[in-house]
Amino acid sequence: METTQAKELISDIFQNRFRRDHYQLFLRNLLNDIELRDKHYLGNLIPPAFKEQVSQYWRIGKYVDPDGHEMDLLVVELTTLSKLDHARSMLRSFAVNRLKTFNKECSLIAFYSREDNGADWRFSYVKIEHQAFKDDNGKVKIKDEFTPARRCSYLVGEHENGYTAARQLLPLLERDFANPRMAEIEAAFSIEKVTDEFFEQYKSLYLKLSVHLEGQPLFQHLSGEEHAHHIARFAKKLLGQIVFLYFLQKKGWLGVAKDDRWGAGSRRFMCDRFGIVADEEKNYYRDFLQYLFYEALAKERKNQDDPGYYQRFDCKIPFLNGGLFEADYDWQKETIDLPNTLFHNNEKNKGGDEGTGILDVFDRYNFTIKEDEPLEKEVAVDPEMLGKVFENMLDVTERKSKGAFYTPREIVHYMCQESLIHYLDHVLNTTVAAYDEMGRTQVSLFGNDDRAGQLSLIEESQDSEVPKEDIETLIRKGYLFVDHDKVAFQREERVKKGEQKGTAITHKLPESVRKQAKLIDKKLAAIRACDPAIGSGAFPVGLLHEIVTARLALAEHLEHPQTAYALKRHTIRESLYGVDLDQSAIDIARLRLWLSLIVDEEDYNTIEALPNLDYKIVRGNSLIGFPDNLFRDVKEYEEIEILKQEFYHETDEGKRKELRERITLRLHTFLDTAQKFSQYHDIDFDFELFFSEVWHKQGGFDVVIGNPPYVQIQHFSGQSIQKSWEQQYASTFAKTGDIYCLFYEKGFRLLRKNGVLAFITSNKWMRANYGEKLRKFFLSQTTILQLIDFGDSQVFSEATTYTSILLFTKSKACNVKVKASDLSKAYHSEAPLDQMLLDNAFGEAVFSPSGYMVIASKFLDIKKNIETVGTLLKDWDVSINSGLKTGFNEAFIIDGEKKNELIALDNKNLELIQPILRGRDIKSYSIDFLDRWIINTHNGYQDALPVSIDEYPEVKKYLDQYREELLNRQDQGVSPYNLRSCAYLPEFKKEKIVWLEMSPKPNFALSVGEMYLLNTSYILTGKYLKWILAILNSSVLDFYFAFISTDVRGNTRRYIKQYVEMLPLVAYQADSAKFIETLVDYLPWLEKKGSKLMSSFFEQLIDALVYELYFPEEIKAAGKEILHHFGKLKPIPDTMSDAEKLSIIQSEFDRLYDPNHPVRNNLETLDSVEEVRIIREALKR
Structure with missing residues (x-):
């Protein structure tokens, strides 16, 4: 067509x-x-x-x-x-x-x-x-x-x-x-296509609006960052207000005729009014929007016969309250001149659509007031998109500095459900502690340098009002059963009345849930939850949805069920709290909660005013609060609580302003006092002060949930705030760490006893050095409930991050089995997370000195066996060092042509110019020297003095062309021409193992003579190098390395010193070594000759011999021994000619590769050994 x-x-x-x-x-x-x-x-x-x-x-x-x-x-x-x-x-x-x-x-x-x-x-x-x-x-x-x-x-x-x-x-x-x-x-x-397109257009509108605001008199007195900040906030808020009204007009609440009912208003009210304004040659913003925002929607009209009627527009406009349409400037005196073309025009966009104004763009899309559900999506712009819009408004630089990423709705959905399940399980069921030791390694959680400890796998023993599996059914599936159970209830009533004999339709909601519906509903109504880095409000809105959905699922079994609107209003008032440093985030989070209320407001006779959320969703610094030993005036706090309750419902503009001033004055009195008597500065918020009613009633939150920012602490080096963090968060602070680590400790403090924390953060804490204090904190202070490691699967579409989800309770229990799962290869953003976890069965969470790991159960025994057999490389008589850091490779690394040129000018230059390998030159068992050289103007070592560049005038002349770069580099020695100090420089002259830091698999090789490397590579010197080389390149340690290292995207691993030295190597065995070392000699020679078949075969033989070293009994029992059948393997000493070497290697290959030889037979069937098969399956790339 x-x-x-x-x-x-x-x-x-x-x-x-x-x-x-x-x-x-x-x-x-x-x-x-x-x-x-x-x-x-x-x-x-x-x-x-x-x-x-x-x-x-x-x-x-x-x-x-x-x-x-x-x-x-x-x-x-x-x-x-x-x-x-x-x-x-x-x-x-x-x-x-x-x-x-x-x-x-x-x-x-x-x-x-x-x-x-x-x-x-x-x-x-x-x-x-x-x-x-x-x-x-x-x-x-x-x-x-x-x-x-x-x-x-x-x-x-x-x-x-x-x-x-x-x-x-x-x-x-x-x-x-x-x-x-x-x-x-x-x-x-697909809704994703719609929302992605809408976000891009929304962002374009924001940028265009910001340009128009640049020259407005309202902002002229500001400068620098303050000027940009105020313009950005005004632009974001204005677009948010208009979007909000598009949802409102969808309900038919705008432009209702004087005698008509609410809901009968025009679905194109905003556009219709533009036509009227344009016909009267007036300004849309000045003559319509300002009056709509700051008068019609923001001020009560109590004294009128019809409070909803707004005379200026000759129609009904609802009074909303809540602060969204509270002016941040004196709109009746200040002038903001926005042209009508900013809202509507006839320009064409890139796609050929006519109209690039705000109303033009919004009018092209369907707006749905229905909030998205896991099983129900409308292909339209829904309230949930406001959060994503906010995150999209952050440009790349701003997003990195704030560490803010929008959490996918499926993950929000899962985390909210899990938090509610654990909360209900605790408050409904009395747990009886029962320790059942399941293996001696569980006694020591940390283990020691040789053996890993393991989280206790304990049997649960509890008296249950409602079994946990029934709670899970309610929270995860209760909404599916509502219509079905309603029919079942009706049929049961008819049977009781004798109107029918029986019914085949039975309840789907578990019996324990139905019997305890009143109690469960009461507990859900009483929950208190907080997001300390609320962002755009995804988690509070998610919790709101889950709490209300669960309570609606119970409605059929309650004496006095409530409407969804009433439940939402109660939940927002009693249960939800949030804090963020960004005022725009607070604006959006409040807006989303208000939208959630409007969605379910069905009383068209009286539209209830929105609540004031100023002291529920608060702008502030979550990480800087009052010191623990500060005296708190409980009576004064209680008086503030009374004022906040009054403020929450107040609709009169004057009274609301008065109450806000009274509350703010009291709060700031406490804040000022705290700063005077503590060493902390810039305290603008304190949880126990602003949310004192939570501590007054129950001593903390039941749930702390969120996605705290990912920002490295070292970015704040030298600032007073870093010192404050170090003092306040001694249990988790590390200068090389990340802010999210501090949020874990803050979240723990915010919880009441047995409260639940659920965070999605980077997974670096699991294995990185800076995470050691955090790992100890979890073990000593919390009971970990669940850990999901996403590995290098990308959860956040807008940035490359490596994430994990952690749930813990503020308690130390001995009857909890940790649910742990590795989704590094299985995460799909569109699939339900709980289904992914089922498809990729939960494994076990294991602690070792190097970190916290999620391991599939079938891998655990193999990992333990490798640790038992091996000795950590750091305990061998070896030395590991990184390559040289020049600070400017373009100057110091030269090719063979430049090297020859410099030597031709002065033969003395040969003293400075040495061969160097780059990371790409290193392969498994071999190196390719590609004629690259380093000008080694060292800074002295041992008895050697620093190189004096004046003794090498031609080299100095060459380097002078880069003089500006040399002067500006941080890594330099006594002069700009010298390399930084390197105490281990003589190690590069020895025989050594070399490897590249970033690699998808083990690529270790032997370098025999003097050879230097750059800082993206490492060297290892010491005894038994060929033995060590074979084991480092083996599948066994490739398998093990995954458990102690951190992957980067694309299945690339970091072979840095801290990980490599934690590899357990089987001890040197002279009998086996003579075979392995001879085979190691074969491989680089064959690589040079390009003999791929022989190279591959001998490399497989080495790998098989390493399997036999780690699993000797298992391989012997399976009859797959290789070492036993080797016979005498001929060496190839350096004194031999190439022809002699080739002859020996060829003869050994022919002997061992014979189809009838037991070595080849056992090699080809080695995966019949279960341990070998499991390792090989795990390593499939």
Whole structure:
């Protein structure tokens, strides 16, 4: 289909009321080949559980894609319009029911209501999500019972814009020549494409708005960073206010006629008003937006007959309160002149769309007031996007400096659920301590230098009001059961009344949850949670959703259930707190909570004012607070609490201002006093002061959750704040560490006893040196509940980070089994995290001197065996050093041509010029010297004096062309011409093992003569070098290295000294060494000759011999010994000619490679040994 024709078809379908014949035409063009049917179902043909919602439906056909996957095509008429908006779970359940009946996996469904004759309808893609579980034998199976479905929908019809649907469905319509695959159809319903495009346009609007604000008189008195900061905040807030109103107009709350009901307002109010303003030749911002923001929405009109009516616009506008529309400047006196073209114009963007103004861009998108759920997505701009917009507003430099990254919704969802599960498990169930030692290594958590300790794997023994597995069912799946259990309850009542004999429909919510519904609801209502680095509010909003969802799942079993709106209002008031250093983040976080309330406000007779969140979501420095020994005036705190409660609900502008001033004065009196009597400076916030009611009632938070910033502490070197951190966070502070480590200690202090902390942070603390204090802190002060290591899988799309999730409680318990999982190879951003964890079974968390590891259970015994057999390399008689750091390689590293030139000018220069290897020149067992040389103007060592450059005038002349760079470099010696001091310089003249720091696999080689390396490489000198070389290059230690090192992206590892020296090497054995060392001699010679088959075979033989050194009993038992069958292996001394060496190597290869030789047979079947097989599978790259 041609583009113009396709666009017309989409417009005809999606911008009009639902018409079944037009819809069928659209499907024929979208899918090309469909098997048409027209089966009509109504009355008794509709399943009883859905009769209240579904009046009739049609199965209009099916589609089979090129891969043979089938899809049903349905049209469903709903009884009322409210079912279209609010019965989302029911609609998914109906879709699943029909898909199972018709034996299909997915379906395209048009949902409409007969109440408005299809004026607004949904075009949905529904796909069954097969949930896996583990049986008693540990095998993963698929649940047949109560399978959920994911639904992605376009909200379309007379009141909607078809822009998004056109953008995403157009490519499929244009493609007449090929039927679309299921994956392509599913991709057309991707919300990520929509949001990514919207974010880019939003950012462009922000930059354009900022330019217009640059010259405004309001900001002229400011300069530098303050000027930029105020403009940025104003621009962000203005766009946030307009976006908020787009969600508001979606509910029909703006521009309501004087005598009409709330909800009847124009869905294009903002655009309609622009037309009126333009016709009157007025300014949209000055003459409309300012009055809308700071008068109509911000001021109560109590004294009017209709408080909602706003005379200036001759329509009803709701009074919102809350502070979002509280002016930050004197808007009636100050002038901000923003041209109308900033809001609407006729310019074309790069994609050919007309209009680049704020209203133009926003009008092109569908806005949905429904918050995203894991199984329910609307292909539109939803409230959740505001958080992502905020993170996108940070440019690359700002994001790095603030360490702020937007947490994917699936991870927020999982962490919030896990926190609630652990919280409920504690408050509902009385735990009885029961220690059951499961192996002697568990007694010592840290182990010692030779052996690793292990977290205790303890049996749980507790008296349960509600078993933990039932709590998990409520939190994870309770919302799926609401409609089903409502029908089950109704059937039970009818049975009790004798109206029917029995019922086959039974409750899905566990019996213990139903029996204790009142208690569970009470505990959920009482939770107190805080995000100390709230950012855009993802975690508080996530907790709000999970708490309300769980309480709604209990509603059918409560005497007095509440509405979603009432539950949200209560949760925001009683449960949620947050802090952030960035005021714009606070603005967005508050906005998101207000939006969450508006979403579920259904009382159109009286729209309730938004709460004031000034003392719930607070701007401040979480890490700098009052010292522990400071006296706290409890009585004064209680008086502030009373004022805050009054302020929270206050709607009168004057009273609100007065209360804020009184509260602020009292708070700052305490802050000023604390600074006078402590060594800390710049204290602008303290948790126990600002949130004193939490400590007053329960001594701390039940849950601390979040994604604290990732910023290196050394960036604050020399600043007073670093000294304050060092004093306040002695248990976790390290100068080479990261701020998130301090947040762990702060989070711990914020918890009440047995409270739960859930953070997603960098995973560097697990193995890095700076994380040692943090690891000890966790072990000595907390009970770790769960650790998820994402390895180098990228959780945050906007930056390269290496992350982990950690949950712990503020307690020391002996009856908790740690759930640990390694998702380094299994993370997918779109998949539910709990399902990924199930598919990649939980392993075990193990501590060793070098760090904290997540290890699959099958690897644990092998790791322990390697540690038992080996001795740490740091305890061998060897020395490990890094290569030379020149500070400016372009000057000091030269090629052979330049070397010859300098020597030709003065033969004395030969004294300074020595061979050097770069990292890329080093391979496994061999090196390629590529004629590179270093001008070694050393700074003296042992008895040698520093090089005097004046003795080498030609070299000095050469270096002078880089004089400015040499002067500016930090790494220099007594003069700019000298290299930095290096005490171990003579080591480079010895026989040594060399290797590159960054490598995807072991690449260790032997360097025999004088050879230098750069600082991205290392050298090892000492005894038994060939023996050590073979073991370092082996699969055994390659496998082990993964547990003690840190990966960087792309499966690259860092072979730095601190990791390599922690490798356990099997002790030198003379009998075995004579074979291994001879084979090591063969390999570099064969590499030079290019004999790949022989090289590969002998390298495999060395690897097999190392396996035999570490697992001798296992290999002997399997009959796969190699050393025993070797015979006499001929050496190749340096005195031999190349021909003689080749002859010997060839003869040994022919002998051992013979198909009948036991060495070759055992080598090829070595993976029949379980330990070998497991290691090889783990190393598959």
